[in-house]
Amino acid sequence: MSFQTKNLVRDSASLPIPQYFNIGNDSYEPVNGKNGATFVQIKGKAAKEPFSGNTDTTYTFSTAMHEFVIINDGNSELTVGLNGFLFTVKAGELFDEQFEPFSEVTVKTTSPFRAYARG
Incomplete structure (x- = not known):
């Protein structure tokens, strides 16, 4: 019907x-x-593929991602390269943004960090 x-x-x-x-x-x-309100259940936005480090890192995800999260645990800035853009994350700062689909991220740093993506 x-x-x-x-x-x-x-x-x-x-x-x-x-x-x-x-x-x-x-x-x-x-x-x-x-x-x-209308009930909405968003699927596919779960945290995936966590990684961490304290040196320059290029991470390739196993599937296309749409969101990236990084926490700068250090005392100096770090730079995130994603989809041709560069983002500065200051010491102690959290960066959490949505993007067009991506599969690789580059972190330039000497500070410790923790990161993950959402699909």
Whole structure:
């Protein structure tokens, strides 16, 4: 069947409620998010392939990633090279950003760091 042949779910005043069409059940169903918001479950954003060091490092990920996180645990700046851009991460700073898909990152440093990516 199609969503076009089903009636919307309505409240006691006959007004449409927040809802979505469940293809598996072939029906409209109420949205059940927290405080009336739409529930969204993002998949594929789990932390992957952690690495660390204290010298210049080039790391190649096994699959394309979309986010990169690095913590500068040292007392001097480090530089991250990713997708043709250079980012400076100051001592003690956390860098956490989204990017177009990437598979390699370069860290230039003499400071200790911890890093990982999200797919």
